[in-house]
Amino acid sequence: MALSVSEVILVFLLSISEVISQCPPSSGIYLRHDGNCYTNGSYFFDADIRGASNSIMCVLFDTTLNGGEWVNVTSGSSVNCSTNPLRCNEVSSPNANISLYIDGGVMSSDDGWYKCCLPTNCSDFNTNIVFANIFRWVQIETITVDLPSDITVLPQTYTLHAIKIGSNDHSSFLHAANWYYESGSSSTQLCTGSRASYSCTFMYGNGMSVDYGSGRWDYTLTVTWSGDTITSGVLSQSNNNGDHVFRFYLDFGHIYHSPVQRNRDIFVTGK
Ligand SMILES: *[C@@H]1O[C@H](CO)[C@@H](O)[C@H](O)[C@H]1NC(C)=O
Ligand SMILES: *[C@@H]1O[C@H](CO)[C@@H](O)[C@H](O)[C@H]1NC(C)=O
Ligand SMILES: *[C@@H]1O[C@H](CO)[C@@H](O)[C@H](O)[C@H]1NC(C)=O
Numbered sequence: 001m002a003l004s005v006s007e008v009i010l011v012f013l014l015s016i017s018e019v020i021s022q023c024p025p026s027s028g029i030y031l032r033h034d035g036n037c038y039t040n041g042s043y044f045f046d047a048d049i050r051g052a053s054n055s056i057m058c059v060l061f062d063t064t065l066n067g068g069e070w071v072n073v074t075s076g077s078s079v080n081c082s083t084n085p086l087r088c089n090e091v092s093s094p095n096a097n098i099s100l101y102i103d104g105g106v107m108s109s110d111d112g113w114y115k116c117c118l119p120t121n122c123s124d125f126n127t128n129i130v131f132a133n134i135f136r137w138v139q140i141e142t143i144t145v146d147l148p149s150d151i152t153v154l155p156q157t158y159t160l161h162a163i164k165i166g167s168n169d170h171s172s173f174l175h176a177a178n179w180y181y182e183s184g185s186s187s188t189q190l191c192t193g194s195r196a197s198y199s200c201t202f203m204y205g206n207g208m209s210v211d212y213g214s215g216r217w218d219y220t221l222t223v224t225w226s227g228d229t230i231t232s233g234v235l236s237q238s239n240n241n242g243d244h245v246f247r248f249y250l251d252f253g254h255i256y257h258s259p260v261q262r263n264r265d266i267f268v269t270g271k
């Protein structure tokens with residue numbers, strides 16, 4: 001499945017997305033939500049940012065608000081702080097500070113990237129910019145690989161992780177949680193999950209889903225690659241150098257309320 005150009009840019013932009021314990025030391029633009037600081041490009045579940053008291057605060061310490069704004073990256077338009085569904089509170093001193101929150105319901109077209117610019121507007125080249133993703137249902141927060149310490153030794157066994165965040169009502173809303181092996185234009189399904197079950201039946205992989213708590217699920221896929229000795233099966237498809245592309249796919253949500261489809265790729269470089 002092909003990603004659009006904007007998805008590729010955003011996947012690149014936002015590959016790091018996690019809570020950090022401290023806000024940047026008194027300089028630089030930052031995001032704060034529910035007492036924690038978030039790195040540039042973090043993901044926010046819509047249910048977590050409903051109401052002014054649950055807003056995403058965007059702050060630039062020691063500056064005065066001078067045209068700063070939140071912009072909807074999809075449309076390029078400024079978020080109007082006084083209309084639903086995304087509202088904001090603007091504070092101009094002692095720090096330029098615009099808190100963004102949801103009032104009412106978001107639609108599928110509101111799902112996506114927003115950027116906060118402070119203290120001036122986003123068209124000012126000298127402004128400070130930070131990105132946030134507001135999502136409905138679920139997102140794939142990160143996708144990573146644990147490579148063996150010596151990647152020159154065969155066979156190699158490595159584990160892929162896809163961290164799913166957002167709604168945890170799998171029994172009602174999870175339609176698919178799949179891993180694929182990508183080769184040229186073809187995709188081979190390695191694992192499949194739906195409702196409460198998750199399994200990988202493919203000959204080179206096995207997997208599981210682990211509840212990390214705090215709304216995080218780790219869908220793992222363990223792959224053993226034996227190098228050139230593999231002569232059949234997807235991992236040997238015209239690819240003997242150990243470089244492989246895997247994709248994690250989620251389809252989640254109430255079927256009458258615009259379920260979401262998410263995709264993230266990972267490129268695994270062999271020896
Ligand atoms: C963001 O932009 C998209 C595309 O124009 C639009 O459909 C959506 O309503 C916008 N959402 C908000 C909250 O501005
Ligand atoms: C924001 O929305 C309000 C209410 O609809 C409107 O009066 C105001 O002009 C809008 N502001 C901008 C900058 O478009
Ligand atoms: C930002 O504004 C909110 C109110 O919208 C306020 O609660 C918060 O303390 C402000 N943060 C900073 C760092 O100025």
Ligand SMILES: *[C@@H]1O[C@H](CO)[C@@H](O)[C@H](O)[C@H]1NC(C)=O
Nearest residue numbers: 066067120121122123124125
């Ligand atoms: C953005 O800021 C620049 C510099 O302050 C200003 O010239 C421009 O008119 C502003 N644009 C908008 C849309 O407010």
Ligand SMILES: *[C@@H]1O[C@H](CO)[C@@H](O)[C@H](O)[C@H]1NC(C)=O
Nearest residue numbers: 013028029040041129130131
């Ligand atoms: C956030 O990421 C964007 C895109 O990579 C970058 O332009 C911006 O400067 C970053 N902001 C901060 C505060 O690092």
